[in-house]
Amino acid sequence: MKTIIPAILNDAKDKLVILxxxxxxxxxxFLELDKREDIWxxxxxxxxxxxxxxxxxxxxxxxxxxxxxxxxxxxxxSKEVKAIKDYLATSRPTAVNLFxxxxxxxxxxxxxxxxxxxxxxxxxxFLEESEEIxxxxxxxxxxxxxxxxxxxxxxxxxxxxxxxxxxxxxxxxTALAPMxxxxxxxxxxxxxxxxxxxxxxxxxxxxxxxxxxGLDVTVxxxxxxxxxxxxxxxxAVLVGTDRITANGDVINKIGTSGVAILAKEYGVPFYVxxxxxxxxxxxxxxxxxxxxxxxADEIGNGFGKRTALAEVKAYNPAFDITDHKYVTAIIxxxxxxRPPYKENLAKLFQE
Amino acid sequence: MKTIIPAILNDAKDKLVILxxxxxxxxxxFLELDKREDIWxxxxxxxxxxxxxxxxxxxxxxxxxxxxxxxxxxxxxSKEVKAIKDYLATSRPTAVNLFxxxxxxxxxxxxxxxxxxxxxxxxxxFLEESEEIxxxxxxxxxxxxxxxxxxxxxxxxxxxxxxxxxxxxxxxxTALAPMxxxxxxxxxxxxxxxxxxxxxxxxxxxxxxxxxxGLDVTVxxxxxxxxxxxxxxxxAVLVGTDRITANGDVINKIGTSGVAILAKEYGVPFYVxxxxxxxxxxxxxxxxxxxxxxxADEIGNGFGKRTALAEVKAYNPAFDITDHKYVTAIIxxxxxxRPPYKENLAKLFQE
Numbered sequence: 001m002k003t004i005i006p007a008i009l010n011d012a013k014d015k016l017v018i019l020x021x022x023x024x025x026x027x028x029x030f031l032e033l034d035k036r037e038d039i040w041x042x043x044x045x046x047x048x049x050x051x052x053x054x055x056x057x058x059x060x061x062x063x064x065x066x067x068x069x070x071x072x073x074x075x076x077x078s079k080e081v082k083a084i085k086d087y088l089a090t091s092r093p094t095a096v097n098l099f100x101x102x103x104x105x106x107x108x109x110x111x112x113x114x115x116x117x118x119x120x121x122x123x124x125x126f127l128e129e130s131e132e133i134x135x136x137x138x139x140x141x142x143x144x145x146x147x148x149x150x151x152x153x154x155x156x157x158x159x160x161x162x163x164x165x166x167x168x169x170x171x172x173x174t175a176l177a178p179m180x181x182x183x184x185x186x187x188x189x190x191x192x193x194x195x196x197x198x199x200x201x202x203x204x205x206x207x208x209x210x211x212x213x214g215l216d217v218t219v220x221x222x223x224x225x226x227x228x229x230x231x232x233x234x235x236a237v238l239v240g241t242d243r244i245t246a247n248g249d250v251i252n253k254i255g256t257s258g259v260a261i262l263a264k265e266y267g268v269p270f271y272v273x274x275x276x277x278x279x280x281x282x283x284x285x286x287x288x289x290x291x292x293x294x295x296a297d298e299i300g301n302g303f304g305k306r307t308a309l310a311e312v313k314a315y316n317p318a319f320d321i322t323d324h325k326y327v328t329a330i331i332x333x334x335x336x337x338r339p340p341y342k343e344n345l346a347k348l349f350q351e
Numbered sequence: 352m353k354t355i356i357p358a359i360l361n362d363a364k365d366k367l368v369i370l371x372x373x374x375x376x377x378x379x380x381f382l383e384l385d386k387r388e389d390i391w392x393x394x395x396x397x398x399x400x401x402x403x404x405x406x407x408x409x410x411x412x413x414x415x416x417x418x419x420x421x422x423x424x425x426x427x428x429s430k431e432v433k434a435i436k437d438y439l440a441t442s443r444p445t446a447v448n449l450f451x452x453x454x455x456x457x458x459x460x461x462x463x464x465x466x467x468x469x470x471x472x473x474x475x476x477f478l479e480e481s482e483e484i485x486x487x488x489x490x491x492x493x494x495x496x497x498x499x500x501x502x503x504x505x506x507x508x509x510x511x512x513x514x515x516x517x518x519x520x521x522x523x524x525t526a527l528a529p530m531x532x533x534x535x536x537x538x539x540x541x542x543x544x545x546x547x548x549x550x551x552x553x554x555x556x557x558x559x560x561x562x563x564x565g566l567d568v569t570v571x572x573x574x575x576x577x578x579x580x581x582x583x584x585x586x587a588v589l590v591g592t593d594r595i596t597a598n599g600d601v602i603n604k605i606g607t608s609g610v611a612i613l614a615k616e617y618g619v620p621f622y623v624x625x626x627x628x629x630x631x632x633x634x635x636x637x638x639x640x641x642x643x644x645x646x647a648d649e650i651g652n653g654f655g656k657r658t659a660l661a662e663v664k665a666y667n668p669a670f671d672i673t674d675h676k677y678v679t680a681i682i683x684x685x686x687x688x689r690p691p692y693k694e695n696l697a698k699l700f701q702e
Contacts, residue, residue, distance in 0.1 A: 025658070025659055025663075026657050192666070194574070195548070195650065195658065197548065197572035197573065197574060198572050203650070203651065203658045203659040203663075204659065207659050207660065208659070208660055208663070211660055211662065211663050217663060217664070218663075218665060218666050219650055219651060219659045219666075220666050221548035221573070221605070222573050222574035223545070223547070223548060223574070223605055223609055224605055224667075224668065224671075226608045226609035226612060226671060227642075227668055227671040227672070230608065230671070254572070254574055254575055254578065255573075255574025255575070257577045257578065257581065258576060258577035258609065258613055261577060261612065261613055262609060262612055264616075265612045291578075299546065299554070299570055299572055300554065303655065304654070304656060305654050305655050305656075307546065307551045307555055307654070308376055308546070308559070309376040309558065309559055309562055311562065312554075312558045312562045312570055313568070313569040313570070314571065315543070315569050315570075315575065315579070316572075316575075317575065320575075320577060320578040321581065
């Protein structure tokens with residue numbers, strides 16, 4: 001597979017190396033971090049973003065910070081690690097993957113302490129654990145890429161929305177995974193990326209990473225999805241997901257539901273790709289999920305320039321709900337799920 | 352009716368007074384023009400835009416420039432007017448209304464010359480003719496507003512796309528006309544304006560003029576139209592039109608067709624409002640219209656900041672085609688037309 005731009009590099013074992021996504025697409029700056037304040041700031045300021053990438057960064061963050069603790073006393077070491085963990089947890093208090101990764105590192109510490117490991121051994125265990133989290137994420141991407149590719153044919157036109165690629169994860173991402181897998185197999189896709197207002201993750205990140213990996217990508221404004229489908233340029237839509245409810249409704253970046261409705265109207269299959277862990281059987285339908293509202297200025301003053309009067313109201317929901325009736329299939333690392341979703345998603349968990 | 356911001360003021364009879372739309376929404380600067388080079392530049396640089404507004408500006412432009420010609424010799428005067436007309440015609444060579452207005456002023460001159468009018472009388476006739484063009488446009492807006500309002504109820508949520516308001520015309524515009532008419536009748540609409548990428552006419556112009564006129568307007572990104580419809584915030588969609596073909600297909604600002612499809616899916620009526628003159632019975636369907644492609648940098652570098660790598664392709668069609676099957680009704684100054692459009696639009700021309 002061609003090299004893609006990773007959100008996280010783990011070549012330097014004593015540093016967390018991340019690509020600063022706030023500077024994209026204009027500047028490609030890698031940050032080498034080993035101070036807790038710098039790692040906290042990188043997560044807080046979205047220099048690294050995307051649920052899997054945040055989790056991986058937090059795990060490596062615990063490792064590199066712990067690695068700098070100068071003591072051989074396990075109790076003193078553990079106390080300091082706890083402080084690091086609690087501090088990093090305050091960087092993005094709504095990011096579930098952040099807590100998940102920090103808790104997993106802490107569990108590993110407790111296991112090592114119980115087993116009588118030395119500080120040096122716990123440091124080594126932290127490296128192992130964070131590398132394992134990274135590897136699992138990369139394997140998840142490869143599996144989604146393989147299953148997703150079964151649904152596609154060479155030469156197809158593909159549309160995606162927002163960024164569910166390597167920049168949100170570590171390996172080849174989720175929605176973009178079949179594109180990379182197909183490219184590797186010589187499929188020659190023509191990819192269209194919605195720019196994805198207001199924060200333009202499609203233009204800034206998706207187009208960037210696909211272009212850098214040598215894939216054929218064209219940016220469009222979100223409101224152009226209809227005309228490119230009408231013109232027959234799109235054979236399938238591939239999007240990521242933040243959460244899938246028990247009935248198959250999809251919570252994802254604002255604008256996803258509009259693309260899904262257009263796809264249905266134009267007879268284009270609409271595929272949702274994401275980790276198995278995003279399926280939430282405890283939530284019945286999309287209407288049970290509260291949608292985060294963000295600052296109006298992201299719309300009216302988003303790029304250092306006023307595009308609407310400051311006095312004018314703006315409505316800025318971060319996500320929307322795609323009704324399951326518009327979803328052709330859901331692809332996770334465990335395989336392809338088709339309707340009826342209520343039955344088939346539940347079955348996936350029984351297996 | 353509350354005062355709205357006009358694209359053109361004709362209070363100063365010896366000057367063409369226009370609001371410089373390139374500075375909106377940050378600055379509200381009125382330009383007072385009476386030199387042909389300045390009027391040419393204002394049209395060329397989109398300081399005034401919108402087909403009706405361009406026509407009116409050109410007509411008043413001929414008057415104010417002709418008014419400055421210092422001769423009593425009708426032949427010399429006519430020659431100079433011809434030079435002004437030909438020069439202004441080069442400002443936006445694809446704007447049909449520009450030629451229409453310039454030709455109408457020239458026809459008036461020929462009629463006056465034939466009738467033996469003096470230079471002073473022809474100047475007076477030019478003022479009359481340009482005021483008549485302005486009045487006709489304002490009456491068109493009032494009539495569309497009246498017919499459009501018949502389709503709406505007090506308290507409704509309305510969505511519009513791009514700018515088909517007073518800033519594109521002179522009076523109350525076309526798509527926005529029923530909103531102003533309703534406001535005058537105490538209808539208390541909740542209006543949503545798509546920001547309309549890439550050039551943001553919805554955020555910059557529509558939200559600006561509705562807010563300045565005291566109406567309740569909220570800006571959304573184009574990709575939020577689906578969620579606001581799902582939430583029941585929208586009772587009707589009102590859009591303008593650049594051209595309506597014989598079968599009722601609508602050529603309008605990019606993104607219009609997507610909004611129309613969402614409206615159908617959510618059971619929201621979709622109304623197209625425009626002058627009778629935009630109906631083109633000589634073109635059979637929307638597919639017979641060539642869609643203008645614009646510069647990729649409007650997408651990737653539109654906010655004075657790179658939002659996509661310069662090397663990445665962007666596809667930037669200026670218009671799209673809304674299939675007539677999504678159009679609930681077409682409203683012109685002559686009344687409301689409903690499907691079947693092929694029959695009913697043809698009938699409108701026979702009347």
